[in-house]
Amino acid sequence: MTVNIDLKKEIDNSYDITIDALPTIKIDNKVAIITNPKVSGLHLGYLLSRLEAKELYIITIPDGENYKTLSQIENILDRLFDHKFNRKSTLIAFGGGVIGDMTGFTASIYQRGIEFIQIPTTLLSQVDASVGGKTGVNNDYGKNLIGAFHQPQAVYIDPYFLSTLPAREFGAGVAEVVKMAVTFNAEFFEFLEDNDLRDSKNLLIAQQRSVETKAWVVSQDEKEKGLRAALNYGHTFCHVVENETNYTTYLHGEAVAIGMMMANKVSVELGWMSQDEADRVENVLKKYDLPTTYQIQDVNAFYEAFFLDKKSSDSSITFIFAKGIGGVEITDKVPKETIMKILNEYSV
Amino acid sequence: MTVNIDLKKEIDNSYDITIDALPTIKIDNKVAIITNPKVSGLHLGYLLSRLEAKELYIITIPDGENYKTLSQIENILDRLFDHKFNRKSTLIAFGGGVIGDMTGFTASIYQRGIEFIQIPTTLLSQVDASVGGKTGVNNDYGKNLIGAFHQPQAVYIDPYFLSTLPAREFGAGVAEVVKMAVTFNAEFFEFLEDNDLRDSKNLLIAQQRSVETKAWVVSQDEKEKGLRAALNYGHTFCHVVENETNYTTYLHGEAVAIGMMMANKVSVELGWMSQDEADRVENVLKKYDLPTTYQIQDVNAFYEAFFLDKKSSDSSITFIFAKGIGGVEITDKVPKETIMKILNEYSV
Numbered sequence: 001m002t003v004n005i006d007l008k009k010e011i012d013n014s015y016d017i018t019i020d021a022l023p024t025i026k027i028d029n030k031v032a033i034i035t036n037p038k039v040s041g042l043h044l045g046y047l048l049s050r051l052e053a054k055e056l057y058i059i060t061i062p063d064g065e066n067y068k069t070l071s072q073i074e075n076i077l078d079r080l081f082d083h084k085f086n087r088k089s090t091l092i093a094f095g096g097g098v099i100g101d102m103t104g105f106t107a108s109i110y111q112r113g114i115e116f117i118q119i120p121t122t123l124l125s126q127v128d129a130s131v132g133g134k135t136g137v138n139n140d141y142g143k144n145l146i147g148a149f150h151q152p153q154a155v156y157i158d159p160y161f162l163s164t165l166p167a168r169e170f171g172a173g174v175a176e177v178v179k180m181a182v183t184f185n186a187e188f189f190e191f192l193e194d195n196d197l198r199d200s201k202n203l204l205i206a207q208q209r210s211v212e213t214k215a216w217v218v219s220q221d222e223k224e225k226g227l228r229a230a231l232n233y234g235h236t237f238c239h240v241v242e243n244e245t246n247y248t249t250y251l252h253g254e255a256v257a258i259g260m261m262m263a264n265k266v267s268v269e270l271g272w273m274s275q276d277e278a279d280r281v282e283n284v285l286k287k288y289d290l291p292t293t294y295q296i297q298d299v300n301a302f303y304e305a306f307f308l309d310k311k312s313s314d315s316s317i318t319f320i321f322a323k324g325i326g327g328v329e330i331t332d333k334v335p336k337e338t339i340m341k342i343l344n345e346y347s348v
Numbered sequence: 349m350t351v352n353i354d355l356k357k358e359i360d361n362s363y364d365i366t367i368d369a370l371p372t373i374k375i376d377n378k379v380a381i382i383t384n385p386k387v388s389g390l391h392l393g394y395l396l397s398r399l400e401a402k403e404l405y406i407i408t409i410p411d412g413e414n415y416k417t418l419s420q421i422e423n424i425l426d427r428l429f430d431h432k433f434n435r436k437s438t439l440i441a442f443g444g445g446v447i448g449d450m451t452g453f454t455a456s457i458y459q460r461g462i463e464f465i466q467i468p469t470t471l472l473s474q475v476d477a478s479v480g481g482k483t484g485v486n487n488d489y490g491k492n493l494i495g496a497f498h499q500p501q502a503v504y505i506d507p508y509f510l511s512t513l514p515a516r517e518f519g520a521g522v523a524e525v526v527k528m529a530v531t532f533n534a535e536f537f538e539f540l541e542d543n544d545l546r547d548s549k550n551l552l553i554a555q556q557r558s559v560e561t562k563a564w565v566v567s568q569d570e571k572e573k574g575l576r577a578a579l580n581y582g583h584t585f586c587h588v589v590e591n592e593t594n595y596t597t598y599l600h601g602e603a604v605a606i607g608m609m610m611a612n613k614v615s616v617e618l619g620w621m622s623q624d625e626a627d628r629v630e631n632v633l634k635k636y637d638l639p640t641t642y643q644i645q646d647v648n649a650f651y652e653a654f655f656l657d658k659k660s661s662d663s664s665i666t667f668i669f670a671k672g673i674g675g676v677e678i679t680d681k682v683p684k685e686t687i688m689k690i691l692n693e694y695s696v
Contacts, residue, residue: 002364003556003560016352018350029661070418081656112496113497113571134460136457139429223460307432308432312434313377
């Protein structure tokens with residue numbers, strides 16, 4: 001005998017991403033702000049002036065990618081249990097990508113899932129990480145290897161927070177903006193060539209375009225069965241670079257810049273991109289002092305590390321390449337020789 | 349500016365639950381069977397004779413509710429990373445409810461979610477726990493407080509595995525069958541009164557009815573926003589009993605039997621159930637030597653412990669009560685005095 005369990009249904013997971021000065025947020029339940037000492041020191045007062053909660057807790061976790069671990073998640077969970085958080089309670093992620101990923105993952109597994117709100121404070125998290133519901137932590141095997149898809153209830157992007165962002169972190173955010181433009185929007189890329197995002201009017205336009213692009217891609221393919229993988233342009237290389245350098249040498253966006261450069265070299269090799277187009281991408285990255293090269297010590301080890309990428313399978317590696325400017329190719333058919341040829345260019 | 353991210357869509361999460369001798373299962377990818385030494389010793393050979401996988405690993409974890417922890421989940425995750433499992437790999441839960449909950453939770457967070465199959469080997473997991481996608485682990489604060497909703501790809505219920513099940517565990521499974529009948533199906537309850545499930549023909553009927561009931565409830569309300577909570581009839585009391593006795597004195601189903609008795613006393617007190625109906629439920633439970641009473645040491649502590657139940661909020665506790673036989677009431681409106689009166693009856 002067979003019983004079918006039929007969960008086909010309309011799910012309503014839609015939510016708003018507001019790009020504007022933070023409005024007053026009212027929550028008639030327990031709320032925990034998850035943040036780190038740096039963000040808290042700079043901006044917690046501002047957030048508190050905009051927040052009305054029935055009961056409010058502030059949970060501070062150490063700053064940095066090295067603390068994005070399951071054991072830190074357990075610490076946060078314990079705090080929530082201590083304060084008797086329930087299924088109607090809300091978490092607020094207040095910080096950059098690390099805070100957002102960890103808060104989202106905590107929300108996804110606390111009592112099988114509670115609501116959370118993203119209030120990203122870095123450019124990278126404002127234009128990319130806070131949108132789309134990817135959450136997770138790192139472990140010894142790599143980055144974001146443990147996690148869940150858990151959409152936020154709302155995302156508030158307030159450019160004000162960027163006023164205190166160091167130039168290097170600003171550049172790292174621009175790398176993800178460039179990623180979105182190169183793969184999905186040639187006109188937007190030209191805008192990036194012609195304008196400086198350090199001007200706040202231009203920045204606002206770039207934030208809007210990036211978030212629109214990301215929201216559209218995620219709405220097409222929430223769980224990355226297809227199109228959403230395109231947002232990993234540059235990231236297959238990036239993850240290996242980050243892992244080899246223990247996440248300490250480069251900010252994530254910086255490693256993405258290196259990864260896009262590597263991917264573009266393959267694109268040029270395969271005839272999918274002209275050298276001129278690859279140079280144009282490099283020029284935009286250099287405008288923000290982003291690194292564009294990397295010294296590979298062991299090309300075989302670098303290649304083998306691709307296999308732990310979440311997009312890879314036992315026998316093939318899925319890469320994302322730009323096709324010209326504004327196009328994208330997701331493929332696991334590029335010969336190993338082609339990849340190795342490019343990797344070797346980085347080993348001398 | 350506001351960007352809306354619209355994830356409204358048809359999701360297709362339907363899957364089949366087969367109640368029959370295990371068919372041959374073919375999986376063209378890496379597979380890990382998660383099991384414990386007891387089940388493995390008795391039945392692994394049988395499972396392996398029915399399984400064709402591209403690459404097969406067996407991960408054995410210690411038996412028992414005490415090992416249903418996040419740290420055991422980390423051990424399983426590490427093994428999967430060691431074997432380079434990818435997003436297309438599959439886990440098989442081979443054991444009782446603990447194995448099912450842990451395997452499902454591991455699958456839900458490995459690389460943000462991979463497939464898993466349930467092959468339950470106890471009556472309790474065959475009629476209840478394996479169906480519906482609730483996964484999770486315990487912690488110091490209580491049971492199943494960390495977890496996710498993650499539906500299996502398929503459930504195979506083979507009554508053959510019950511041939512080795514101790515009578516006490518069989519009874520514990522019957523408690524969940526009784527739960528389903530009392531809350532949703534008066535005719536099924538009469539069947540339970542008139543027949544002995546130790547007869548395999550009767551057992552098969554009971555398994556089918558239970559799974560049909562569970563599948564229907566879950567398809568109405570996957571994430572327990574409403575109706576699904578009815579399946580927690582008896583469980584609000586049960587969780588406190590289990591917690592007070594450190595999960596060692598009673599099997600889960602036994603604590604459910606105690607919990608249903610407590611809930612029925614409240615129902616009788618409120619006029620929702622006649623004493624005769626409550627007695628009929630008690631008689632069915634006793635037929636399988638299930639415990640029907642419990643000694644409460646501290647009624648105030650018992651009451652306070654309700655507030656950590658996942659269905660409770662800061663100020664109210666949600667209880668599930670039977671309304672006669674075949675009916676159910678989900679409510680947070682029962683006065684504390686009524687609950688305390690019944691709890692006091694258990695403290696003398």
